[in-house]
Amino acid sequence: MKILMLGRYHLMDHGGGDKVQVENTARELRNLGIDVEIRTDEDFIPQNYDLIHLFQLDWTPETYLYAQKAHEAGKPIILSPIHHSIKEVKRFDDEYVFDFRRISKVLFNNQFHRDTFKNVYRSLTDPKKIKPTLISVIHGFQKMQKEVLEMSEKVLVQTDLETKDLEETFGVKIDAVKVPNGVSRNFSETDAETENRNPLNLSDYIICVGRIEPRKNQLAVISAVEKLREEMGEDLQLVLIGVSTGLKHFEYGRMFNDKKSECPWIHHIEKVPYQDMPAYYRNAKVGVSASWFETTGLTSLESLFCGANAVASGERAKEYLKDYASYCDPGSVDSIAQAIKTQLKASRPQIADELRKEYTWEKAAAKTLEVYREVLKKWQKSQ
Secondary structure: OEEEEEOOOOHHHHOOHHHHHHHHHHHHHHHOOOEEEEEOOOOOOHHHOOEEEEEOOOOOOHHHHHHHHHHHOOOOEEEEOOOOOHHHHHHHHHHOOOOOHHHHHHHOOOHHHHHHHHHHHHHOOOHHHHHHHHHHHHHOHHHHHHHHHHHOOEEEEOOHHHHHHHHHHHOOOOOEEEOOOOEOHHHOOOOHHHHOOOOOOOOOEEEEEOOEOHHHOHHHHHHHHHHHHHHHOOOOOEEEEOOEOHHHHHHHHHHHHHHHHHOOOEEEEOOOOHHHHHHHHHOEEEEEOOOOOOOOOHHHHHHHHOOOEEEEEOHHHHHHHHHHEEEEOOOOHHHHHHHHHHHHHOOOOOOOHHHHHHOEHHHHHHHHHHHHHHHHHHHHHHO
């Protein structure tokens, strides 16, 4: 069985949660004996593969080009949409925008029109995006995404809520299979040396992991910790791990850097190798994800698996984390502060074995392989 996995343009360069998902799923599938190739362009030959697996539906018009090419070649398509709640994205754009996003907010009320406009100005500095963006302007971005769903034999969702959102947003009935994200082995398997590593020589700090950008909401997290330092009278330390996004979010980045220079209790590390991340989580007391929208919030699971308490936002996170976390409203500093305070005072989490077994990349790959086999069997019978 030969599988082609297709991710958005620049996936391997820019990173993100979808890169973690693609690489880990591919690795575990290879361990199961499957031939997997990863590409991020439409210069592929569909006939060289048994099945095409697409990743990412939101904001990425190039996914339509991938799907169209595979469909026209008569190859079965599996889609991992990594779809965010349109309602949450729109709330974010309505309430908390910076930089050029302010323009799209004023010009458009429809979220798909806003997303199209954003792709237009992104394509000004990225010529590769001109073609798919132009097609989305002519064809309609929402219509393109709907057609990708209709061309897919199976849709691999991360939560039940994702299925509901997809069907409501695009008005289609999809053949969905729930395949939760996983946590890599190094977040739960330790030896004496790794257990005692403390890269920052700090303890019981608050950690927030993610690109420095408005969606990840670091400025609100900083304000919440600042509020707690005054309220509790404790020298709370905040560790932020994430790449600064430069010109893409220049206004937010400037505000972040100003705040960071004012507060010696903020520790910002741009990049940490993925295999080294557990040491940063293990020495934290609370891991915070106060994002405006996420598919699930993988960093919260990583926090819990490493023995740090979790604060998360959004209904999808609750589907994963249940009672293992405190939840906050990303639009309220008071809500974020209260959730952090609750987890600072709580005992460290005792994660049930069932949870550790459920959220692994090995299990995600095994479920994915089941879908591949089912689709190929059905496809071969129909030919």
